[in-house]
Amino acid sequence: MNRRQAGCNVRPWLLGSALRGLIAIGYTMVYGIVQLINFAHGEIFMTGAFGALTVYVYILPDGTSMLIALPLMLLGAMVVSVTVAVGAERFAYRPLRGAPRLAPLITAIGLSLALQQAVWAWYPEAKSARTFPQIDGGPFHIGNVTLQTGDIFLLIAAPVSMAILAYFVMRTRTGRGMQATAQDPDTAKLMGVNTDRIIVIAFALGAVFAAVGAVANGLKYGQIDFKMGFILGLKAFTAAVLGGIGNIYGAMIGGVVLGVAETLATAYIADIPGLDQFGSQSWSDVWAFILLILVLLFRPQGLLGERVADRA
Numbered sequence: 001m002n003r004r005q006a007g008c009n010v011r012p013w014l015l016g017s018a019l020r021g022l023i024a025i026g027y028t029m030v031y032g033i034v035q036l037i038n039f040a041h042g043e044i045f046m047t048g049a050f051g052a053l054t055v056y057v058y059i060l061p062d063g064t065s066m067l068i069a070l071p072l073m074l075l076g077a078m079v080v081s082v083t084v085a086v087g088a089e090r091f092a093y094r095p096l097r098g099a100p101r102l103a104p105l106i107t108a109i110g111l112s113l114a115l116q117q118a119v120w121a122w123y124p125e126a127k128s129a130r131t132f133p134q135i136d137g138g139p140f141h142i143g144n145v146t147l148q149t150g151d152i153f154l155l156i157a158a159p160v161s162m163a164i165l166a167y168f169v170m171r172t173r174t175g176r177g178m179q180a181t182a183q184d185p186d187t188a189k190l191m192g193v194n195t196d197r198i199i200v201i202a203f204a205l206g207a208v209f210a211a212v213g214a215v216a217n218g219l220k221y222g223q224i225d226f227k228m229g230f231i232l233g234l235k236a237f238t239a240a241v242l243g244g245i246g247n248i249y250g251a252m253i254g255g256v257v258l259g260v261a262e263t264l265a266t267a268y269i270a271d272i273p274g275l276d277q278f279g280s281q282s283w284s285d286v287w288a289f290i291l292l293i294l295v296l297l298f299r300p301q302g303l304l305g306e307r308v309a310d311r312a
Contacts, residue, residue, distance in 0.1 A: 026206025042233015051080025150219030244302030
């Protein structure tokens with residue numbers, strides 16, 4: 001890919017940014033409220049994808065139109081992701097709420113591996129990539145950009161989800177309770193806020209957006225597997241840190257910045273004699289984490305700054 005192609009081909013970074021942003025919301029919401037890096041969130045995303053596939057393969061009749069199947073698949077993905085996320089909060093994280101931060105972090109990593117192995121062991125044929133049902137129609141051409149129907153679903157789902165979340169957090173009583181809990185959980189309790197309920201809602205909302213991202217990912221790439229959540233989860237966490245961990249709007253902006261950086265870095269590096277081998281798509285993950293290191297060195301609070309109270 002040369003520089004001119006990098007400038008006109010917006011599809012890779014734009015779609016990747018939207019997908020990472022949906023997953024990053026879960027990281028940043030949970031961290032903003034309980035200061036927990038939920039490294040199992042990538043696997044919550046993965047279980048949502050298999051939940052959607054289960055609905056299509058084992059519940060819906062053969063030949064069901066995707067116009068009918070897609071909303072039911074979304075619902076199935078949300079049910080599975082929310083169940084896993086709420087169960088993780090109740091049985092894995094809540095007992096460690098007063099423990100040193102290393103304990104829940106190790107628990108999150110262990111839970112991530114456990115969820116991978118559970119899907120690998122229990123889901124039929126999960127040991128190899130499973131084909132994900134596709135929406136008929138397309139491709140659609142807009143100038144130099146070619147979009148599949150799955151791409152259009154992602155480009156619509158991401159901003160709509162962000163708008164709904166912004167309204168929920170800023171305009172509803174529960175959303176204000178989330179802000180109060182993030183600011184000072186002890187004072188929020190004294191003001192009558194049920195902080196345990198708020199934390200559960202934060203985990204559930206993050207899982208809902210992860211489920212939407214899981215369905216979008218399946219539609220975009222046409223297949224899913226039990227390892228899909230690991231790298232995407234790490235990139236989503238990177239996007240959350242770039243935007244400002246705990247900052248909901250920063251999660252989406254961090255996803256955009258990460259997507260642009262990956263695309264431009266691989267394109268420009270490929271034009272440098274002697275370094276062209278580092279400009280391949282396989283190196284995009286490397287440049288993403290190099291960007292994370294640079295941000296942590298020069299602006300550790302992220303682009304928009306953290307929205308986390310000092311609870312020391």
